[in-house]
Amino acid sequence: MTEPLLRISELRIGVRTANAVRPLVEGVDLAIEPGQRAALVGESGSGKTLTALSVMRLNPPPTLVTGGRIELASKDIATATERDMVGLRGAEMAMIYQDPLSSLNPVRTVGHQLVEAIRAHTTIRARAAKRRAVDLLGEVGVPDPVTRIDDYPHQFSGGMRQRVMIAMAVSCSPSLLIADEPTTALDVTTQARILDLLVDLSDQRGMAVLFITHDLAIASGFCERINVMRHGKLVEHGKMGTVLAAPAHPYTRTLLDAVITLDAQPRTAAVEPSDADGPLVEARDVVRTFGRSVRAVDGVSLSIPRGGTFGLVGESGSGKSTLAGLLLGLDRPESGSVRFAGTELATLSREALRARRRHMQVVLQDPIGSLNRRKTVAQIVALPLAVHDRMSRARRRDRVAELLDLVRLPKALLGRYPRELSGGQCQRVNIARAIALKPDFLVLDEAVSAVDVVIQAQILDLLGDLQDELGLTYLFVSHDLAVVRYMAPTIAVMYRGRIVEQGDRADIFRNPAHEYTRQLIDAIPAVELDGERVRR
Amino acid sequence: MTASSPPVLLEEPPALPEDSGPGLLRRYLTRPPVIAALVVIGVLVIMAVIAPWVLHSPTALDVPDRFAPPSGAHPFGTDELGRDLLSRVAYAGRLSLGIAFGATVFAMVLGTVWGMAAAARGGWVDEVLMRIAEAGMAIPIILFALVFVAAFGADLVAMTLITGFLMSFLTARIARSAVLSELKSEYVHGLTAVGVPRMRILFGEVLPNTLPSLLAQSSLNLATSVMLEATLSFVGLGVQPPAASWGTMLQNGYSHLYESIWYPLMPALVIVLAIAALNTLGSELQVVLHRSAS
Secondary structure, three states, X not given: OXXXXXXXXXXXXXXXXXXOEEEEEEEEEEEEOOOOEEEEEOOOOOOHHHXXXXXXXXOOOOEEEEEEEEEEOOEEOOOOOHHHHHHHEOOOEEEEOOOOOOOOOOOOOHHHHHHHHHHXXXXXXXXXXXXXXXXXXXXXXXXXXXXXXXXXXXHOOHHHHHHHHHHHHHOOXXXXXXXXXXXXXOXXXXXXXXXXXXXXXXXXXXXXXXXXXXXXXXXXXXXXXXXXXXXXXXXXXXEHHHHHHOOOOHHHHHHHHHOOOOOXXXXXXXXXXXXXXXXXXXXXXXXXXXXXXXXXXXXXXXXXXXXXXXXXXXXXXOOHHHHXXXXXXXXXXXXXXXXXXXXXXXXXXXXXXXXXXXXXXXXXXXXXXXXXXXXXXXXXXXXXXXXXXXXOHXXXXXXXXXXXXXXXXXXXXXXXXXXXXXHHHHHHHHHHHHHOOOOOEEXXXXXXXXXXXXXXHHHHHHHHXXXXXXXXXXXXXXXXXXXXXXXXXXXXXXXXXXXXEEEEHHHHHXXXXXXXXXXXXXXXXXXXXXXXEOOO | OOOOOOHHHOOOOOOOOOOXXXXXXXXXXXXHHHHHHHHHHHHHHHHHHHXXXXXXXXXXXXXXXXXXXXXXXXXXXXOOOOOEHXXXXXXXXXXXXXXXXXXXXXXXXXXXXXXXXXXXXXXXXXXXXXXXXXXXXXXXXXXXXXXHHHHHOOOHHHHHHHHHHHHXXXXXXXXXXXXXXXXXXXXXXHHHHHOOOHHHHHHHHHHHHHHHHHHHHHHHHHHHHHHHHHHHHHOOOOOOOOXXXXXXXXHHHHHOOOOOOHHHHHHHHHHHHHHHHHHHHHHHHHHHXXXXXX
């Protein structure tokens, strides 16, 4: 066995509070050999990022390493001076993050930042460094690097920005790259391309990668070894194939079950949707433009039957959310018509539209951000009742309790503020508020995109049950085709403001008509074992 | 994905963050600078309130003892007519602090409505309201006050409203940016979709969320208005004799600088202390709020 490049033993990390140190990471052991790709998998809050940051000795105060050893190429990180660390960071190990925009300086060109990174660890001249920067941009797949090098971060798309970050990270040929959820903020198709790039770079340069993610499917195709973390402890580790074939810890199994692959049996609604009284929601040739040139929604027509689930899939910026806003009457189309239960929304007065809102509700992407941080759960869920229904205080309290039951939240949370809840719990509160008025139509706008895979699976279960119990009609909006396929029998694929394909999910997957749909399907990560898809 | 969830799936509520909710106030009130500032303000206010019962009359003359330095009988010394300076400072505090408080409340109400209207309506309403605020801030305060005092006189109510009005420009700008950033957040979008009326969102949800930053600003406003009142009174545009504020006392003391250094020093000291304490309260509140936000 070769000497490991990175060896973490018995690592303990705590957070300093007023009078004690509360443990966050308790005894993590991990080893990565040179050139190896290892995954660190776990839910948010499990301590995986903190572990990674400690390797760089960048864990933010008031967190501190309270025990254990971290060795990089047999050098002890704990005893290294800050000057040693500056030499190590970038040159020996580098890190990329989830949000490439906030990791880049917005007022400097990417070329400037790349050159700065290169010259921090080498003595080459500015001109040579710039040539190297151009080469690097080309290597990470930025088209036309000679001109793009003088562009600013905001002129790049999310995927391209992440490529720039990667170029910067590998600029001094580190032997270890720490990738902290590098694709979580990206579209599925972009994610697939970034992962390919990382594999290539790692193979060509013999660079080891510590890949942090909450998604087992992504890790499975990318890494040779897996380490599963939960509540600050390492619960399972080993060769990817061995662990996936026979997970020893129940949590690993949970993670595996939570992955929605193309082989998953789609959910079927208990009640068949009916078109007897005409569609519940209907859009005809809807157009909405922003400014002079951006046609966010460009002639879209669709119809959603009562009790059905309509899946809308597309990348960010494809116009999905704009379309959802139009269907909800939150925004008005320039031309075309939107009908809800037979009524043309554009003809309604502001008051009439507001009264109608009780029948159509929305759950948004950011679970915590869509709740007012200064209101308690009880106040948040009661608000729509107070606005639309005249009912006694006691009656309202009962209804709030009932709603919490429906979304399976314990009543103990009634007095809590959003920041005192987990992401999944917040999303349940959002759902409770949305169904408080017994709506007919619920728009789920990326409602499960910001939560961990395991939580996503639970929320999807909950949404399914609610539909069966309450007879809800869903518009399920997501960038994740596998999730849309799981939830919705009818799917529309949106691309650049247009619906390029629409129909039954089985048909779409069997023979996708549009090139973009094919890309989406190919990009869905599957749980893989030695390159073979594992059927589950 | 299975319907039966193993127990390991259960989502546990995260531990309560130590710095949540009510802790904010406690953390603010236990900061040493805040305690010191509260003591200073407390002493000044209590002095102003209890002055009639425990101190000399501010108008009692003791001509032989004029321009006396601080002593047991007159802790702050006496003025040109032998009146007790401590007592006069305490009584003047009633005017100075009263005007400052009234002006701050007026500035808060006017500025918040002003800024909120601009943020909520947007478009040309926003443009017009904000250009007015900027124009107001661009004109020198003394010049502004001169015009107002000439127009409305310098009685107490006028003084309060003028001072408040002068401060409402900045408050409006701050209120506008606070409301704007709230309006951009996703929860406002969510509430609109729920069907909550716009006014209810603005006053029931957005306004309470902007209060902390507005409170920090109003504490700074209090400090500014103490200084504004002192400035205006010092140059003779403010409180008119025989009423006395800290500013008029400073003015009188200044003209007797060579008879008694204590006469101008004492009101000046009180003004400096009050402004420093109020500024501390405001900036410390901003520090605490900023920490809790990050």
